[in-house]
Structures are given as C-alpha cells and as structure tokens.
Amino acid sequence: MAEPQKVFLDPNVLAGIKNLMVRARTVVEGALVGEHVSPFRGGSVEFAQHRPYTPGDELRYIDWRLLARTDQLHVKQFEVTTNLRAYLLVDASGSMNYPTTGGISKYTYATILASAIAYILIQQSDAVSLCLNEKDKVKYLPPRSQVAYLKQIFQLMEQHTPSSDNDILNLVKYVQDRVNQRSLIVLFSDFFVDLDGLNQRIKYLRGRGHDVMVFQILHKDERDFPFQRFYRFMAMESNDALTADGKQIQAHYLEALKEHQQQLADIMRRSGVDFSSITTDQAPDRVLANHLNQPQRAKKLRTMY
Amino acid sequence: MNLLSTTFLAPIAFLGFLGIAVPLYLHLRHKPRATPLKFAAFEFLLRARRKQKRKLRVEQWLLMALRVAVLALLAVIFAQPFRDELFQASSSLSKRPYVVVLDNSLSMLAGKPQTYFDEAKDTLSDHLAQRERAAPTAVLLASQPESPLAALTASELAGLVPSLKVDTRRITLDAAYQKALSLLNEQGWENATIQIFSDGNRSAWVDLPSAPPDGVEVIYSSMRAQRSPLNNVGIVAVTQPRGFDRGEIDVRLRNGSEQGTEFEIRVQSDSQDLRHTLKLDAHQQTTHRFSLSDPSNRVLVQLPNDEFNLDDHYTFAPDDQKSTRVLVVDGDPSPKRQNSESYFFEHALNLHQKENQAIQVETISANGLKNRDLAQYDVVCLLNVATPPSESLNELLNDAKGLLIAMGDRIDFDSWNPVFAELGLELYENKRFPAPQPIDIRVGDHPIFASLSPADLDLYAQGVGINAFKLLSVGRSSFSIPLSLADGSPILLASERNQRRFVIWTSTLDLAWTNFALQPGYLPIVRQMLDYLTFKESQTQSVQLTVSEAMVSGLIDKLVLKQAQAGFRDLVVNGPLPGIYSHKESSEQHLVHLVIDSDELDFRPLRQNHDEGSSSAMEELGFKEFARLDLAPNLIWWLFIIVLVETLIAGRMSLLWGAR
Numbered sequence: 030m031a032e033p034q035k036v037f038l039d040p041n042v043l044a045g046i047k048n049l050m051v052r053a054r055t056v057v058e059g060a061l062v063g064e065h066v067s068p069f070r071g072g073s074v075e076f077a078q079h080r081p082y083t084p085g086d087e088l089r090y091i092d093w094r095l096l097a098r099t100d101q102l103h104v105k106q107f108e109v110t111t112n113l114r115a116y117l118l119v120d121a122s123g124s125m126n127y128p129t130t131g132g133i134s135k136y137t138y139a140t141i142l143a144s145a146i147a148y149i150l151i152q153q154s155d156a157v158s159l160c161l162n163e164k165d166k167v168k169y170l171p172p173r174s175q176v177a178y179l180k181q182i183f184q185l186m187e188q189h190t191p192s193s194d195n196d197i198l199n200l201v202k203y204v205q206d207r208v209n210q211r212s213l214i215v216l217f218s219d220f221f222v223d224l225d226g227l228n229q230r231i232k233y234l235r236g237r238g239h240d241v242m243v244f245q246i247l248h249k250d251e252r253d254f255p256f257q258r259f260y261r262f263m264a265m266e267s268n269d270a271l272t273a274d275g276k277q278i279q280a281h282y283l284e285a286l287k288e289h290q291q292q293l294a295d296i297m298r299r300s301g302v303d304f305s306s307i308t309t310d311q312a313p314d315r316v317l318a319n320h321l322n323q324p325q326r327a328k329k330l331r332t333m334y
Numbered sequence: 335m336n337l338l339s340t341t342f343l344a345p346i347a348f349l350g351f352l353g354i355a356v357p358l359y360l361h362l363r364h365k366p367r368a369t370p371l372k373f374a375a376f377e378f379l380l381r382a383r384r385k386q387k388r389k390l391r392v393e394q395w396l397l398m399a400l401r402v403a404v405l406a407l408l409a410v411i412f413a414q415p416f417r418d419e420l421f422q423a424s425s426s427l428s429k430r431p432y433v434v435v436l437d438n439s440l441s442m443l444a445g446k447p448q449t450y451f452d453e454a455k456d457t458l459s460d461h462l463a464q465r466e467r468a469a470p471t472a473v474l475l476a477s478q479p480e481s482p483l484a485a486l487t488a489s490e491l492a493g494l495v496p497s498l499k500v501d502t503r504r505i506t507l508d509a510a511y512q513k514a515l516s517l518l519n520e521q522g523w524e525n526a527t528i529q530i531f532s533d534g535n536r537s538a539w540v541d542l543p544s545a546p547p548d549g550v551e552v553i554y555s556s557m558r559a560q561r562s563p564l565n566n567v568g569i570v571a572v573t574q575p576r577g578f579d580r581g582e583i584d585v586r587l588r589n590g591s592e593q594g595t596e597f598e599i600r601v602q603s604d605s606q607d608l609r610h611t612l613k614l615d616a617h618q619q620t621t622h623r624f625s626l627s628d629p630s631n632r633v634l635v636q637l638p639n640d641e642f643n644l645d646d647h648y649t650f651a652p653d654d655q656k657s658t659r660v661l662v663v664d665g666d667p668s669p670k671r672q673n674s675e676s677y678f679f680e681h682a683l684n685l686h687q688k689e690n691q692a693i694q695v696e697t698i699s700a701n702g703l704k705n706r707d708l709a710q711y712d713v714v715c716l717l718n719v720a721t722p723p724s725e726s727l728n729e730l731l732n733d734a735k736g737l738l739i740a741m742g743d744r745i746d747f748d749s750w751n752p753v754f755a756e757l758g759l760e761l762y763e764n765k766r767f768p769a770p771q772p773i774d775i776r777v778g779d780h781p782i783f784a785s786l787s788p789a790d791l792d793l794y795a796q797g798v799g800i801n802a803f804k805l806l807s808v809g810r811s812s813f814s815i816p817l818s819l820a821d822g823s824p825i826l827l828a829s830e831r832n833q834r835r836f837v838i839w840t841s842t843l844d845l846a847w848t849n850f851a852l853q854p855g856y857l858p859i860v861r862q863m864l865d866y867l868t869f870k871e872s873q874t875q876s877v878q879l880t881v882s883e884a885m886v887s888g889l890i891d892k893l894v895l896k897q898a899q900a901g902f903r904d905l906v907v908n909g910p911l912p913g914i915y916s917h918k919e920s921s922e923q924h925l926v927h928l929v930i931d932s933d934e935l936d937f938r939p940l941r942q943n944h945d946e947g948s949s950s951a952m953e954e955l956g957f958k959e960f961a962r963l964d965l966a967p968n969l970i971w972w973l974f975i976i977v978l979v980e981t982l983i984a985g986r987m988s989l990l991w992g993a994r
Binding site: 221266281 | 367368369370371372373374375376377378379380381382383385
C-alpha cells in the first residue's frame with residue numbers, strides 16, 4: 030500500500046480529466062491511501078446514559094463491559110448526533126484566472142482542491158456548502174450532505190469563469206453573515222487583497238469558533254517572476270497597465286511579494302488558522318494530504334468534534 | 335557673430351540647434367515596444383515600479399541631455415568658432431632682440447582680482463624666462479623712457495620685474511614707444527620685437543603711434559582686451575564752490591565704464607552722513623553738489639568699490655570760509671516785498687535764505703543807516719537811495735571795503751553829485767529808451783568777470799535790455815566801464831581806490847528800468863560784483879593740483895604730506911601720493927590738494943573692431959594684437975567624450991533592460 034503514496038498526481042494531467050467528480054475521487058484516493066487518521070470525524074455522537082435492556086433494542090448498543098461487571102444487560106443511549114457543516118469559499122476573482130493561456134489556472138487548481146474536500150466530507154455524511162464570487166453577487170449553494178449534491182457543487186464550479194473584481198473578502202463577509210453554528214470554513218484564493226481587511230475577517234471567524242482552513246494558490250510566475258523582457262503588464266481586475274522591464278523590476282517585485290507573504294503568514298499564524306501557500310505546479314493530492322494530516326489539524330478536530 | 339568673446343565664422347550653422355528637437359521629441363513621445371501580458375500580482379508590480387522608477391528616469395534624462403549636447407556641439411562646431419586671444423610672443427622670441435614698453439601709469443592698477451599691472455609683469459617674466467641669456471633685451475618703463483633697462487641680461491631683467499612700480503604722474507606711451515624705436519637704431523638691433531604692455535585705454539596715448547618700420551615686429555598687449563568690460567566710477571576731484579553756502583562741496587565724478595551705471599555716493603563729515611544715489615551714462619562726467627550744515631575739518635567722500643579702487647575714496651579738507659557781511663540799503667522800500675528795490679538783489683545774494691550762507695545779508699531802509707556801525711560790513715549797497723547819507727558818508731567811503739551804488743528814479747542829482755565828484759564822476763542826465771537796449775561787454779577780462787568764461791559771460795549778458803539809466807560821465811576818474819550800451823554809455827562802472835572798491839550800476843537792480851533781474855546772468859554777475867568788492871581773488875584758499883602739475887612746477891619740493899588718499903596708503907608706487915599737503919616753510923596757511931590726473935581715470939578703450947574677423951585699431955597700424963585661436967578642435971574632443979559616455983550609458987541600459 031506504500032507505493033501509491035509516492036506517485037503524485039500531475040496537476041496538468043488532472044486538469045485533462047473532464048469530470049470533476051472523477052478528479053476529486055482521484056485526488057482523495059491519492060491523499061487518503063495509507064493514512065492512519067481520518068482527517069474528519071463526521072457523524073459526531075456523544076454518550077448520554079445507560080438504561081436497562083428491553084427486548085427489541087439493537088444488540089450493538091448493549092454495553093458488554095457493564096454486563097461483564099454487573100451481569101446485567103444495559104444499553105448505551107446517545108444524546109445528540111450532528112453532522113459537520115463545511116463551507117468552501119472559492120475565490121473566482123479575475124486574478125485567479127492566471128494564466129489565461131497555457132497551463133492550469135489558479136482557479137482550476139482551487140476547484141480541484143475544493144472538490145476533493147467536498148468529496149471527502151460528503152462521503153462522511155457531512156454537509157458541504159459552496160460559495161463563489163461573481164461580478165456583483167455571490168453564488169451560494171447551501172450546506173447539504175447528500176452524495177447527489179456533489180454533482181451540483183462540481184457543476185457550479187465547472188461552469189463558472191473567474192472574471193470579477195469581487196475579492197475573497199466579500200465572500201467571507203457573505204458567509205459570516207449566514208453561518209450561525211460552528212463550522213469548517215475553507216478558503217481558496219491567491220490573497221492579493223488588503224491584508225488588514227483579511228486579518229479582521231479571519232479574526233472574526235475564529236472568534237465565532239469556526240474552524241478555518243486557508244489555501245493560498247499562486248502560480249509559479251508569481252512566485253519566481255521569470256520575465257526577462259520588456260512587458261506591458263495589464264491588471265486582471267482593472268484596466269490598469271504598466272510598462273516595465275522584467276529584468277530590472279524583478280528584484281523589487283520579489284521583495285514586495287516576500288513582504289506580503291510574510292504578513293499573510295503572520296496573520297494566519299496569529300489567528301491559529303491552518304494555512305498552506307501552494308503553487309499550481311504542486312501535486313494536489315500531496316498538498317491535500319499534507320494539509321489534512323498536519324498534527325495540529327488532527328488535534329483541533331479532536332477538540333472540536 | 336560674437337558671443338562671449340568667441341566669434342563664429344558660419345553662424346548659420348546654429349540652425350542645427352533645431353535638430354535638438356529630435357531627441358527631445360523621441361524622449362517625450364517614444365514608448366518602448368513591450369509584450370502585453372495579463373498579470374495577476376499587479377499590485378506588487380506597482381510597488382516595485384515605485385522603487386525602481388526614479389533610477390530609470392534619471393538614466394533616460396541623462397541620455398536625452400547627452401544627445402542634445404551632441405547635436406548642440408555639432409552645430410557649434412559647424413559654426414566654426416574662434417577666439418582672438420592676445421598675441422603673446424613670436425616663436426622666435428628666444429633669440430630676437432626684444433624691447434618691452436611697460437605702461438606703469440596708475441590706470442594699470444585697475445582690474446580684479448589681479449591688476450593689469452601685475453598681469454603684465456607676470457607675462458613679461460614668463461617671456462624673459464624663455465629668452466636665451468645673451469639675447470639682446472631691454473625694458474622701458476613708460477614713466478622713465480629716457481632711462482631704459484638695456485645693459486642687463488634677460489634673467490637679470492626678470493629678477494627686476496617684480497620690483498617695477500606704477501607712477502602717480504600722468505603717463506603716456508608715446509615717448510616710450512619712440513624711445514624703443516630709437517633704441518633699436520642706437521643698438522643696431524635688427525629684426526627686433528617691441529612688446530607694449532598697456533591697459534588698452536585710448537588715454538594711454540596722446541596720439542596713436544606710428545606704424546613700425548620694416549623688420550620690427552610690434553606686439554600690442556592690451557591687458558583689458560581679454561577681460562569683461564571694465565566697471566569703474568571714480569571721484570575726479572572735490573572742490574568748494576565760492577560765494578555759496580559755506581558747507582557746500584562739489585564732487586566731480588566720472589564714469590569710466592562702457593555702460594551706464596547707478597551707484598550710491600556717500601559723504602561723511604563729523605556730524606553728517608549723506609548718501610545720494612546717482613546715475614551716470616557711459617564715460618559721462620558730472621559734478622554733484624552736497625550741502626553740509628556743519629562743515630568739519632575733514633570730509634570723506636566714498637563710492638562703492640569697483641575694478642579701480644584708487645578713485646573711490648577722497649578725503650577733502652574744506653577751507654574755513656569767512657562769511658561776507660553785506661548791508662543792503664533799500665531806497666525804495668514797499669509794503670509789497672517784491673516791489674521793493676532790494677527784492678531781487680537780496681535774493682541773488684542769499685538764495686536759500688539760510689543762516690550759514692557764505693554771504694550774510696542785512697537789509698535796511700535809508701533811514702536805518704544813521705546809527706549803523708558800517709565798519710562791521712564788508713560791502714554796503716545803496717539801491718535807489720534818494721540822497722547820500724551825509725552823516726555816514728565818510729564812513730561809507732572809508733570804512734566799508736566795498737560800496738555798490740545802484741541808480742533809480744529816486745536819485746537826486748544835486749545831493750549825489752558832490753559825492754560822485756569826490757570819485758571823479760558826475761551824474762549827467764536821465765536817459766529813457768522807447769525799446770530796451772542791449773548791453774555790451776566792454777572789458778571782458780575785468781576782475782568782476784574773473785572765473786566767468788567769455789562764453790558764459792556772453793550768455794549772461796544776452797537778453798539784458800535797459801529801458802532807462804542815469805548817464806554818468808566818467809571824466810578823468812579811475813573808473814573803468816566793464817559793461818556799457820552800444821553807444822558806450824556806461825552801465826556798470828568799477829574802480830579801486832585806497833584799498834576800497836566801488837561799483838556803480840547806472841540802471842536799477844529791480845525791474846523798474848531793466849529786465850536784468852529776470853535774466854540768467856543776474857545772479858552770477860551780482861555775485862561777481864560782490865566778490866570784486868570784497869577782494870575775493872586775493873583771499874587765500876586751498877589749491878588743487880594734479881600730481882604732474884605739482885612736479886612740473888617744482889611745488890612738490892615745498893610740500894609736506896598731511897594725509898594721503900585712502901586708496902594709496904598701503905600702496906607702493908613711484909611719485910608723490912595724491913592727498914592733502916601743506917606748505918613746508920612758507921607762511922601760507924592754505925592746503926594743497928594733489929589729485930590724480932583725470933585722464934588716468936578715462937577708461938575709454940581703444941576702439942576694437944576685430945569682430946567678424948576684421949582687425950583692431952592697433953592691428954591696422956601694423957601691430958600684432960590678437961592671435962586667432964580655432965576652438966573647433968577642442969570641441970571635437972568634447973564631442974568624442976560625450977558620444978562615448980552616451981554609448982556607455984545606452985549600452986548599460988540596454989543590458990539592464992534585456993533584449994527588445
């Protein structure tokens with residue numbers, strides 16, 4: 030069983046798989062094979078009391094240990110049974126459409142990760158919700174736990190084209206106004222946003238007791254800035270343009286990016302958020318496995334559910 | 335075309351400056367070709383650009399400036415610039431006989447920071463140092479053309495050059511140049527070079543020099559020719575006008591500059607500090623009068639420092655002028671002041687009605703004469719007094735230094751004739767004319783007219799019309815008639831007897847019989863009459879002389895310097911210093927003011943016509959003054975350097991920007 034762990038999925042190959050359901054399953058299988066601890070514990074049950082056995086009770090609820098001690102039949106009663114609610118917030122702003130030509134876009138990569146997480150959760154009977162931002166509004170699928178619901182989620186993500194200038198902060202705002210009970214909130218974005226605003230939103234979510242997972246998805250061009258010629262750079266969320274020599278501006282760009290990344294990581298660390306900054310050339314199953322099986326995540330899950 | 339002493343043979347090439355528009359246009363409008371690229375992390379690009387932009391811009395502007403400079407330089411090179419520099423020395427100077435004429439007049443001390451004289455000495459030292467030891471050499475100082483330094487070697491002469499001094503006398507180059515030519519003949523030096531170091535002023539020559547003989551090269555080195563136009567306003571002299579306010583001084587100024595200038599003149603006495611702002615056109619002279627309420631022992635006149643400081647300070651010692659006391663007896667007073675007989679006369683004497691006038695006038699009526707002590711007055715003036723005051727008549731004729739009698743219709747023949755008889759005169763008759771009669775000057779050099787030039791006197795007599803007068807027969811009296819009518823009838827009579835002087839004006843001094851009081855000559859002639867009556871010409875007063883005049887007259891040997899003018903105090907010069915002198919042994923108390931000759935302050939240049947390639951005034955005489963220096967080769971080096979720098983910067987930017 031150790032073999033499949035080493036064979037990571039090439040994102041470009043994965044992007045070639047048309048059906049998101051198949052993609053998600055492929056990723057999840059790759060991610061969860063051989064793992065000892067399941068990352069989520071859906072169907073949360075809590076022991077309430079014992080009561081004497083009466084005929085007709087399910088035998089599996091008989092407390093055999095108590096029978097051994099007391100020689101009397103008792104069955105276990107459970108107080109509540111709740112499912113996890115997970116909200117997947119996928120940033121569909123214009124900047125996520127990079128690169129527009131050649132290679133897997135940041136948005137496509139985000140949908141792969143989101144669909145994989147949705148697949149896992151629904152398989153565990155947890156409810157999953159999806160939020161996408163459009164130009165002036167938010168596309169929202171409320172939390173459902175039916176397996177058939179996965180199809181709707183995938184369809185929405187597949188049909189959507191990122192183009193709006195409505196950033197992830199608006200999505201978070203939208204969701205935080207609608208979620209009442211403690212939930213899992215998963216963010217997928219490049220986080221080229223105002224970090225002070227993001228900090229406030231994340232703190233708010235954490236303050237309300239939500240479990241927050243953050244995936245920052247970058248393209249390797251953004252990480253390395255490999256442009257060596259004279260370019261007319263055009264913004265993807267506005268009509269701004271800038272003509273510059275890539276070689277000359279590279280050092281200053283990387284310096285500005287590094288500063289941003291450090292601030293972003295600081296915000297996430299201080300808020301106790303599981304944060305992964307990844308690039309689209311990384312294998313999504315490995316990314317997911319690494320993220321879901323972090324020791325902190327397991328500990329947090331045990332605390333929460 | 336001449337620009338900052340650089341001349342261009344083909345100024346039309348400056349049209350090439352229009353080409354500067356090309357790099358300017360390219361810089362302002364050109365945008366490099368760039369590949370369009372949609373990029374998500376645009377915000378970081380903006381931040382990066384903010385940091386990187388300045389450096390890129392500086393490089394681009396520098397490139398543009400260099401390209402503009404290249405085009406501008408090309409235009410200038412095609413315009414063929416050249417400069418006429420002073421002709422320094424022939425290439426064969428080391429051996430040729432060499433005679434130097436060095437102008438050591440005071441005007442050579444002009445120029446800042448280095449004076450013309452020091453610059454000339456430095457150049458001369460350089461030339462002497464280049465000469466072979468045995469090469470025949472002579473140096474002639476313009477102040478001592480008769481004793482040239484000829485028996486010394488070039489190196490010995492070079493050792494003497496630093497000790498050469500300017501001379502305070504008026505010095506011209508004429509004699510020294512002639513001496514240089516004759517020296518060549520005396521010594522039998524052929525193929526010689528004469529080099530004249532001059533300030534370049536026209537006043538350095540009395541007459542323009544003659545052309546040099548064949549075989550003699552004359553180099554004329556004008557020290558001012560290579561500098562910007564000289565800026566100088568100087569004090570020529572300070573004098574004290576006679577017969578006006580006691581505290582008045584006249585400052586004569588000269589603008590030696592070639593352009594008009596505005597400057598502040600400051601006059602300081604013990605108790606006053608006056609500042610006037612004046613304007614003088616180029617080479618203009620003017621006299622500016624200052625009135626000091628309390629003339630002190632010394633008056634300091636100052637001008638702002640300029641390129642010739644020796645004439646910017648002048649210390650003046652005013653004479654202690656004694657007031658002249660004048661008693662005016664008005665024989666025809668009137669309640670209306672201007673109708674009084676004495677009105678115009680009194681105003682002519684005391685023009686400003688001030689206390690400290692040099693002339694103190696007291697006006698009384700004829701009755702007031704009775705109890706007067708006439709001995710205290712220098713001059714008594716009887717204007718249209720009906721009868722001579724019999725009681726004080728003797729006093730009038732014996733005590734007062736001067737007596738002026740003016741006629742009028744009140745004069746009583748019978749009363750006056752006994753008095754006139756004593757003077758040898760007789761009142762003859764009243765004369766009236768239908769039309770005013772002009773006056774003639776009979777004795778133009780009469781002491782009354784001393785200090786009035788004949789031209790001024792003509793001007794003053796012009797327009798005076800006499801309607802009536804009293805005819806006086808002069809007979810055998812000692813009276814002379816300086817002014818008369820055309821028929822010889824005396825209008826002004828003057829005489830001296832027993833150290834007393836008499837003046838008789840046979841018409842009126844008001845407007846009753848004549849328009850004299852309204853004519854421009856009234857005030858000066860009345861003042862002159864008064865000076866005559868008070869023996870002004872014999873009063874001692876300080877004298878003003880130029881240094882040369884004092885030396886020529888031999889007076890300098892009898893003088894002792896009391897105070898040198900400020901500019902000369904620390905100056906090492908030959909000749910007497912301009913300043914205030916007193917007589918060594920003579921009992922004369924008056925001071926002597928030695929001044930610089932005003933020609934030395936005339937900084938008018940010898941007109942140079944060498945613009946547009948023509949020769950200068952001295953070059954037209956066959957002298958070598960300028961050497962043409964072609965500037966284009968130097969500019970080509972600059973062009974090469976700029977193109978090199980431009981290429982390096984452009985190359986570096988190209989490397990940094992990467993392939994296009």
